[in-house]
Amino acid sequence: MRSLAAALLLGLVLSLAAMYAVQRTVVGATLQTVMKEYIAGELAQDADELYSGLTPLPDQPLRLAIRHFDPAFLSPASGRYFQIIAEGQPAIGSPSLAGATLSVVRQPDGARAVALVPGPAGRQLLLSASGYTVDGRAVTIAVASDVLPIDTALAELMTRYTGASLLMFALLLLVQVAIVRWALLPLDRVRADVGRLEHGDIDQLGERVPAEVLPLVRELNRLLALLTQRLQRSRASLGNLAHALKTPLAVLTHMAEGERDQHDPRLAEQMLAQLDQLRQRIDSELRRARVAGAANAGVAVDLATEIEALAATLRMLYRARGIALRCELTPGLRLRCDREDLLELAGNLLDNACKWAQGQVLVRVATGPDGAIALTVEDDGPGCPDADLQRLARRGVRLDEDTAGHGLGLSIVAGIAASYGATLHYGRSPALGGFLASVSFPAP
Helix, strand or coil: CCCCHHHHHHHHHHHHHHHHHHHHHHHHHHHHHHHHHHHHHHHHHHHHHHHHHHEEEEEEEEEEEECCCCCHHCCCCCCEEEEEEEEECCCCEEHCCCCCCCCCCCCCCCCCCEEEECCCCCCEEEEEEEEEEECEEEEEEEEECCHHHHHHHHHHHHHHHHHHHHHHHHHHHHHHHHHHHHHHHHHHHHHHHHHHCCCCCCCCCCCCCCCCHHHHHHHHHHHHHHHHHHHHHHHHHHHHHHHHHHHHHHHHHHHHHHHHHHHHHHHHHHHHHHHHHHHHHHHHHHHHHHHHHHHCCCCCCHHHHHHHHHHEEEHHCCCHHHHHEEEECCCCEECCCHHHHHHHHHHHHHHHHHCCCCEEEEEEEECCCCCCCCEEEEEECCCCCCHHHHHHHHCCCCCCCCCCCCCCCCCHHHHHHCCCCEEEEEEEEECCCEEEEEEECCCC
């Protein structure tokens, strides 16, 4: 699953890394250029000083009349050198050259050139060559400096710059993480609203969200409103259908009862049986249709409260048979489902259990290790054959259509359970010895 925050942070990290790489390259090149230009300027000043010390003599070579040299020019291989090239005489070199010569390109008067040239002991030099005219003779004065100290100082500077940049990079990244989390807080509110919607605390998502998310929230709210309207229309239509079918069924039943007393009692009994089956089938299909339309209703039901009330009603209905109906319920346990669906599902299971029990029925509601909510109904009746249990588990068929025993309403139970993603289990009660039916709803 892709994370929006991770994608934003990854894009930020890559952008900062690319920016840092470009910035470091530009800063490094700029510093190197500035430092070398600064050194070249100093070399040019040294050349001007050497020029001012040149003394022309008639019919004699130029002489360098400077008493106080930079000490670096006097020490051999010191890294600071000069060389004066004048027409018609040998080159004048600094004592630091120790007899070596520099590779100098003669420059015209007023010209100046800077270049990297090899120096003594194979060291690279930054050389500034300036052109002058002394007593009518062209003179080129070259002053050079070892670039190793420059490169060393630049490397140290870039190391410090890199450390400072990485520290700022880390701080900026932490700030951006905080900003991204703050910017995504409205999505946490939307997620919380979805949870509240699921538990039935609200009927729409809140619209106090950023402009980028607002269209999505509004579309979801529109969809919720549409589904609610469809559910209401579906239930209203089914109620109207049930009401419309009552009258024809009642008329047909009354006609069949009249025929039973007057003409053909056997035919009348068959008609009444078929009408009763038709009424039960219509009720069953109406329940199935209502379940299909209600499974997405976002409400939460208190299981202990509803099942205890249902159990009290069944105790009254089966009081004459002396059925002891015990409840083992977890207080405060809530299930996201339609209240009518829950009552119909639990009512069918409890009614079956009370109908076939010898004297005891047990209903339990508890949560499993995985958070699933299990509703279990057991009785001490004759139970159900293993072959029929396999059929119920495999297809959810009704067994009471041709065989007396458990199965009444189990097809309705199966439909309700399937609509909520619950699993059904049928078996024999280990405690009471009769039939056991368990519905396990997934963790909320």
